[in-house]
Amino acid sequence: MGPVYHFIATSIVSGTIYLASKSESCLIISFVGGFLIDLDHVIDYYLHQGFNLKVRHFLEFCFKRKFTHLTLIFHSLELLILFWLAIYFFKLGNFWLALGIGITQHMLFDLVVNRDFLKTPYFYFLTLRIINGFRVKEFKQNDK
Numbered sequence: 001m002g003p004v005y006h007f008i009a010t011s012i013v014s015g016t017i018y019l020a021s022k023s024e025s026c027l028i029i030s031f032v033g034g035f036l037i038d039l040d041h042v043i044d045y046y047l048h049q050g051f052n053l054k055v056r057h058f059l060e061f062c063f064k065r066k067f068t069h070l071t072l073i074f075h076s077l078e079l080l081i082l083f084w085l086a087i088y089f090f091k092l093g094n095f096w097l098a099l100g101i102g103i104t105q106h107m108l109f110d111l112v113v114n115r116d117f118l119k120t121p122y123f124y125f126l127t128l129r130i131i132n133g134f135r136v137k138e139f140k141q142n143d144k
Helices: 003-021 024-049 055-063 077-089 094-116 126-131
Strands: none
Touching: 003 024, 003 094, 024 055, 024 094, 077 094, 077 126
């Protein structure tokens, strides 16, 4: 899912959280969780291309899906599950709940929107990406 759509979806979800909680910090942290999770794309870009500040090149690289390897450290269903378990078992407050909702909505939108690009939704398991050496070809549809 592209950044504009993530921005819109995250804004709607975060706005809803604000309406329900009346908490500006919950609004902000939900937005941070839902939108800035994509910073791992920047990390992968620098690992793949070396350090440079050419935003246009970065965007082209991402949109044309030129990555041969993707770590996407923050796009991990295992880490998300562990996060929700921590929220539940440690009875963490609304701040953490809002962060979890922000991250979760991002991951759900990625799972739905990227299903045509990926062979399997299991791509979002970090463990499976590690086992496959982070190679994109192991998860990408052949014609995409």
